[in-house]
Amino acid sequence: MAVISALFRVQQIETRLNGLRQMEQDLSRDANVSALEELLKEIRSQLSVRTEKASDIKKNQKQLELECERCLEHYRQEETLLYSGKISNPRELEQIQQKMEEYRQLQDKLETEILRQLELDEKIDSEIAVLEDRLSQCLKELVTRKKEINEKMLELQLEKEQLHAELETLLPQIPDDWMARYRKIADNHRGIGIAQLKGNVCGACHVSVSDSLLKAVKHGDDRLYFCENCGRILYY
Ligand SMILES: [Zn+2]
Structure with missing residues (x-):
């Protein structure tokens, strides 16, 4: 190769190498990857908030159910006492009936609250399911994009190696x-x-x-x- 042609080719190679380096830089801070990573972070944070909430609701439910059982137990104790035939004092009878009414009302209240917690629980669970779906979709997209980037990076690397090898044969020819x-x-x-x-x-x-x-x-x-x-x- 004439020396001047070798020089011209060196310039072509160096220009291309600069372009390849730029492409590598662009790929390493790919906008899609950044956007997906940002989205992942957001979904994970929403998920964590909801998971915590769901666990609180379940704890609450258990507590309410226990209270409800206890309330029912008290009610039955009063009921047993009422029909035991041991109570003859009208004032005492009235007190027992009064207590039974209070336990009944409390139980109503507790059951309403249990239902409300159950609805909340269902709502949170469906929100979690939606978020988990989005999370897995997002992860899939991220893996695909990263794979594309890796493949492209490998291609660029290969081309760079070939160009460097060519440069090594050209440079000694130029004074x-x-x-x-x-x-x-x-x-x-x-x-x-x-x-x-x-x-x-x-x-x-x-x-x-x-x-x-x-x-x-x-x-x-x-x-x-x-x-x-x-x-x-x-x-x-
Ligand atoms: Zn000119």
């Missing part, structure tokens, strides 16, 4: 002073230090070159020629 010159121009021209002629026009600045320069570049002797307009090395 140090050419390379230094190229780097200096490239640094001042957004990474493009060598331009290919398109007809008689510089491929970088798109200005036509003089006939004599065109002829010299096309002839391709072993020296560097520079665009009269932008100063870049010209390659035919």
